[in-house]
Amino acid sequence: MQYFPMFLDLKGKPVLVVGGGEVACRKVETLVRAGAIVTIISPAIEDFLQTLVSQGECQWQQNFYSNEVMDSKFVQVWATTDNPQLNHQVYRDAKKRGILVNVVDDLPYCDFITPSIVNRGRIQIAISSGGASPVLVRNIRQQFEYVLPQNLTLQAEFGASKRTDIKQKLPSVELRRKFWETFFDLPLVESATNRQQLEAQYQHLLSDNVTDKGSVTWIEYGDDFELLSLKALRLMQKxxxxLYPQQCPFVFVDSVRRDAERIEFSDEARLGEQLKMAIDAKLRVVVFIAEKSAKYNLLIGKDLRLSLAKA
Structure with a gap:
């Protein structure tokens, strides 16, 4: 992993942008939306930036860049001009003061890079290739745009409004997590167009005691991870x-939810003991078994078994 992914709170924090062209427009717009206090240094700026300045969204110092404008108060510095020598000078000046700096489209002179973003209000998805393939990242972003529900902002706002209420009704973190995972999986939640519809599903689910249920799902593994069904992937994330045998390829085990407990089993007896403890604890369990394996049929019983798709 080349870069550490993080979301930075820039609200009310000073940021310096050197340059006033088209590239600066894109960066300043995003910074302003994030609540940063943006100062632009440039002898001239695009009309879009002029509009933001006129509206009081950012500040403009109409001048050429000089070392004197660099100040340690800035938490970020962006060099966006079409002059590489000037951009590199901005980089050196910022580094002397210990400020994070980004020289746009010049990776060796970047302390950080900005990802491609899918924005749904409170929900933000950042995608990056570390600068290696912007076109690939753009294609991935388009796939997310097509797949993600358009009401994600509504769902997120509703979830935020219920944080206090859900803590009163469900006292443990585990119960609340199970509740929200079930809630956001409901088809009527995904298709909701207003808060009233979400409220109806919320109240119904609270009365259903669904958070007190465990489950066991048996998922076959093979040589091709991509043959897993979407249903299997969804249950793996819950x-x-x-539980998995030693022979199970690591990519299957590694693709389950990050905070899930992972236990290797060596035989049916050990697996049976683990399952009994998990069922008693009302846990949601995924068991990986070899494709078309019949040795665990007695343990599987009426549990859900998901086979690999055909290539």
């Missing part, structure tokens, strides 16, 4: 316990 699992609290994952």
């Amino acid at each position: 699992a609290e316990l994952v």
Whole structure:
């Protein structure tokens, strides 16, 4: 992993942008939306930036860049001009003061890079290739745009408004997590167009005691991870316990929810003991077994078994 992914709170924090052209427009717009106090240094700026300045959204110092304008108060510095020598001078000046700096489209002179963003209000998804393939990143972003529900902002706002209420009704973190995972999976939640519809599903689910249920799902593994069904992947992200044999390829085990407990089993007897403890604890369990394996049929019983798709 080349870069550490993080979301930075820039609200009310000073940021310096050197340059006033088209590239600066894109950066300043995003910074202003994030609540940063933006100062632009440039002898001239694009009309879009002039509009932001006129509206009081950012500040403009109409001048050429000089070392004197660099100040340690800035938490970020962006060099966006079409003059590489000037951009590199901005980089050196910022580094002397210990400020994070980004020289746009010049990776060796970047302390950080900005990802491609899918924005749904409170929900933000950042995608990056570390600068290696911007076109690929753009294609991935388009796929997210097509797949993600358009009401994500509504869902996120509703969830935020219920934080106090849900803590009163469900006292433990585990119960609340199970509740929200079930809630956001409901088809009527995904298709909701207003808060009243979400409220109806919320109240119904609270009365259903659904958070007090465990489950066991058996998922076949093979040589091709991409043959897993979407249903299998979804259940893997909900699992609290994952049981797997030594022969199971690492990519399957590694693709379950990050905080799930992972336990390797060596035989049916050991697996049976683990399952009994998990069922008693009402956990959601995923068990990986070899494709078309019949040796665990007695343990599987009426549990859900998901086979690999055909290539």
